[in-house]
Structure formats: C-alpha cells, structure tokens
Amino acid sequence: MASPFFKIPPHGQGISIENGRLIVPAHPIIPFIEGDGVGPDIWRAARPVLDEAVRLAYGGQRSLAWMEVPAGGKALAELGTPLPTETIKTLARYKVAIKGPLTTPIGRGFRSLNVALRRGLDLFACVRPIRWIPDVPTPVRQPELVDMVIFRENTEDIYAGIEFQAGSEGNLAFQSWLAESQPEEFEKIRFPETTAFSIKPISRQGSERLIRAALSYAFEHGRQRVSLVHKGNIMKFTEGAFAAWGYDLAAREFGSRIYTQRQYQQTQAGQGQAAAETELKAAMESGRVHVNDVIADAAFEQVLTRPESFDVIATMNLNGDYLSDALTAQVGGLGIAPGANINFDTQTALFEATHGTAPNLAGTDQANPSSLILSGQLMLQHLGWAEAADRVEKGLRAAIALKTVTADLQRLMPEAQTLSTKAFGHAIINQMQSL
DSSP states (O other): OOOOOOOOOOOBBBEEETEEEEESSSSSSEEEOOSSSTTTHHHHHHHHHHHHHHHHTTTTSSSOEEEOOOOOOHHHHHSSSSOOOOHHHHHHOOOOOEEEEEOOSSSSSSOOOHHHHHHHTTTTTEEEEEEETTTTTOOSOGGOEEEEEEEEEEEGGGOOOOOEEETOHHHHHHHHHHHHHHHHHHHSSSSGOOOEEEEOOOOOHHHHHHEEEEHHHHHTOOOOEEEEEEETTTTTTTTTHHHHHHHHIIIIIIGGGGEEHHHHHHHHHHHOOHHHHHOOOHHHHHTOOOOOOEEEHHHHHHHOOGGGGGEEEOOOOHHHHHHHHHHHHHHTTGGGOEEEEEETTTTTEEEEEEOOGGGGTTSSSOOOOOHHHHHHHHHHHHHHHHHHHHHHHHHHHHHTTEEEEEHHHTTOOOTSSEOOHHHHHHHHHHHHHHH
C-alpha cells in the first residue's frame, strides 16, 4: 500500500523567505501531523474549519494545500521510527506546519517527541496567548482580565537537562569532581549516597533571542509591558542571569523605545517613589514598553490576584511550562488553549494543540478540538491571513455563545447542548458562514 506521507499537493506552492519575512503564495503547502490519541479526531474537525475560513475570507482565491508528514504512532507503525529525519527536513523546508498531540513516554524510551521536534527545528520560542472566550466556564471571577502572551524558552533549561541517576558511575564521578573543585557546594548535599543530579543549561544567546522576540512582539501588537519571570533570587547565575541579560538587551537594542524597571529603581533611589511613578506613567503614555522582572513564585500569585498587570511574559522553560498551564486554567483549560513554537530568525513555525493525547477518548468523537482550531487561527495570523483568522475566532465564539459545546465544557454548562467533536466543528462553520 502506498504511503500517505510526503505527498506534495499538485496545486500547492512552498512558502519562501525574503528579507527575513514570509512570502506566502495563494495556495501554500502546509505540512500537518495528525497526532496520537485524540489527534485524528480533532484534526478531522479542525481542518474543515480552517479550510472554510480561508474560502469565505478570500472567495476561493486562496486555499491551504495540506501535506501529511509522519510522527508518533503512525510513523512508528509504518516507518519503524516515531520521528523520521525526513519529517524534520520537510517541516524546515516548508516553514509553517501544524500538529496534533503526540505521545510522550514517561521514564523510559525516547525523549518527548514534542521536545525533539522543537529542538530539531530550533523552535526556540513557545508562544502561548492566554485570553478568555466569553461564556467558557472558569474558576475565577474576572477571567476577562486575563489577556497575556507567554514567550517560553523552548530549547534550554530542563529541555536540555543533563541528569545523573542516583548511584550511577556518572553520578559518583560528578560528586567526586564537585567535592574536589567546589567543596563548599558539595557541602550543600545532605544525602549524597541517594542523591540524583540534574544540570540545566541557560545561555546568554538563548535567553537574548527569546527576550528579543518577546519585545518585538510587544511593539508589533501594541502591548505595553514585557515581564521577565525568573527565580534569580535563588539561582543567581542561571535564572538571575536570564533577567540581567534581558535588561541589557532591552537597553542595547531597543533604547528609547522602552522603559525598564532598572530606570524606575534609579529614579526611585534618587528622587523618591512619587517621581519614579510619574516617570513610569509618562513613559508608558508616550508609547514606550515597560520592561520589568518578577520572581516566579510572586508571578504565580500576581497572575491570579491582578492579572491585568501582565501583558507579555518572557521566561525560561520550566517556569513557562507551569505558568502557561496555570494561566490557561483561569480561562477554561488546555482544551481551548492555542500554542505555537517559532524560530523568529529562520521564520520556521509549528502550531500545535497544547493538550495531551487523551487516549481514553481516542476514536470516540468526544474530544474538544478548540485548542487545535485556535492554533490554526494563530497559524493563519502568522501567514498574514488576518481575515480568515478573524472568521475562525468569531465562529468559535459564536458557537460557544449558543451553548453548543463538547462534553468537557458541557459538564460545566448544564444548560448547554453536547456536541461531538465533528459536530462542534460543523457548528463553528455554520456560524462563520452566517457572518
């Protein structure tokens, strides 16, 4: 049987790059990965929504030329590997792609396929917009105040973690080196015989390109503040350095377009709190972006108690993992959370459903496809097809407003009608067609 993968659509054209920007043809080739578990179910609902949004927005003059590429269970079954080299090459060649969830084995076997894809394509920024869709049930009283975008570093920190298993030869060698070269650090280890170790690399270059992307995004989208979230009060040479490098980069590359917390503190020390507040207010009213930093545990408290004080967040991998999921819970959960993984230097982007594979729902046509649909909306925005992206968002909002939702939301909306995955996709299309 012929493979379904890597078949180039006959009427599609590849996306190119000119002067660092995407050149998108009328019928761009878009690789897609269905994913594992509920992946095929949500893809079958999402793809028609995206296709119809493009058709309606451009009167049939544009279309998405889909090309399936293998990863995960389908790739393993047909090609003997969960992530073929050709998949990475194809995604890099065509620049923009979309995927469903992929299975991540825990504690054994290959590392996460999601991590492998991000590292293989050097997709250094995980971009997660967090915003409430009206009528979606949430555990907070004012979800409309949550409107922020997280830039999470995607290639360093624990994603590049180096581990030494307790009792292993490498562990003993590491302890021996530490005891000899840095005895004061070795003394911190309370139970060396049973201690495992993990090293998390954080570089200046990796931090700077992530923070540069966050700052550029803030200017391009009219955002007022970029917050560097870190635990530098404890981990001074990694997380603390992340914040310091961010301030240095902001001052060096953005100059008078930004106003930093460093400037605020200098004015506060010399002229007092009132003068610093006046200076900050004047800077923001003039269109400058406020760059500040927040300790990670304080950030978790503040995004709950005063989310309106956050706009764009730039942070490292583990902090961003926790923070993005916690924020998503405030606006309805991972089932409606979009995500993108982007290299802003090569303009390579992979959009994805942010939830897991939910194997218990696989094949039941019950999963919520909103995360993948909204990730597709982000993809359309990335392509510069704002009119189509707008139709997707309005169609999804209208379907939810009519209280026609999938089972996960209906459990929290007793008055709502439960739709299957596929039927919810059709409901969105019906609403788009009536715009």
